[in-house]
Amino acid sequence: MDDAASLADELQRSFPTTSGRLRFTEMLEAHYELETGPARCRHLIICGIVALFLYDCFLISDWRLIPDIFQTALVVRLGVVTPIALLIVAILLSRPSARIREASQATISVIVAASVLYLTSTSQSPLVIFHHYGIILVVLFANVVQRLHFPYAVAASTAIVTMYTIAVGHMPSLPSEAALSSVMILSGGAVFTLVANYSLERQFRIGYLLRLKDRLRRDELEGLSRQDPLTGLGNRRELDRHLRRLWPESGPARTISMMMVDVDHFKSYNDGFGHLAGDKCLQRIAALIAGELRGPNDRAFRYGGEEFLILCEGMDMARAVSIAERVRLAVDMAAIPHKYSPVAPNVTVSIGVAATPSRSALSCQDLIRNADAALYRAKQNGRNRVCPPAHLSAEIAEFPSRKLLLPSFGNKTTGR
Structure with missing residues (x-):
């Protein structure tokens, strides 16, 4: 009963902060993670397996666009990135802390983007200038599909845009005007998806607060229905x-x-x-x-x-x-x-x-x-x-x- 009362007090204090901040008070944040963490891990595991399958399917694109380093693409995608991704899935199965969970997801997003840029910068194929456009999918997946917690989404997006800017700037086959346009498109996509990420997380957290408030009210009413109003003993x-x-x-x-x-x-x-x-x-x-x-x-x-x-x-x-x-x-x-x-x-x-x-x-x-x-x-x-x-x-x-x-x-x- 005391825990429920403390949680209700924390809940009351947290509602005003939802206008800007995404993090609750320490006690409520721990309760939020306890209740939503397992479902969050399941969501990330499913999304990760589907994304890994699609990522490896892009070997078809590698075969057509960068045939000169297709063997390297096989090694990078199947021998490096795929095992790392499966290791992160195994970590998620153990239901780690929120920091480890979100950091691992941000890390694999950056690794995937880095692998694509590495293949793009290594190939000498005349069609390589079309190979790097898939980077926007990585940003979209991390910020909207995975819904990385906002600070991690910002960190991952910043790292990906920075790597992309450096990579396309050193592509001799890509005109500077096209490189600038590509960087601006990716940057704009990162900003838009970060706005969506922030809005989604904010709405999810407010929805959690409202559900928790309703549940506490129901529990309180249920408790009152079982309690003698005069003595406080059971009725x-x-x-x-x-x-x-x-x-x-x-x-x-x-x-x-x-x-x-x-x-x-x-x-x-x-x-x-x-x-x-x-x-x-x-x-x-x-x-x-x-x-x-x-x-x-x-x-x-x-x-x-x-x-x-x-x-x-x-x-x-x-x-x-x-x-x-x-x-x-x-x-x-x-x-x-x-x-x-x-x-x-x-x-x-x-x-x-x-x-x-x-x-x-x-x-x-x-x-x-x-x-x-x-x-x-x-x-x-x-x-x-x-x-x-x-x-x-x-x-x-x-x-x-x-x-x-x-x-x-x-x-x-x-x-x-």
């Missing part, structure tokens, strides 16, 4: 969901203990002090109950009115009685004044405890009935007590399938 709907999880068709996988807690003489408290004070009293008791839970397998619910229910997974009767006694004692020691009680000066609780072993034939309804019967006996025998009492819990734990119909011999109490 009956959440209790039903939890019981369904604990009771598959084969019965509970682990021992389940249940404690049913009832506030003694709460009606007189509510009538005497008023409903607002009654609400505060229930909130205080709920907090005391929650404070006695010991782990994720212990859950507390508001069962209705002034009744609460505690479910403990993997806990036998003896330990459950011990926790119930701690809850009773915590409420008693809180000394919440109750001058309208007929027998006690402060608010107290009565608790009925029941347990069922793993793979038991008892249903969750049986367990609730047993806990309710134990609570009834606790109230009949004077309130402010736990039933069954501690000295009988071990005996009952040895015979968990018996109905809890033992009399209560509780602690001394100021209640009746």
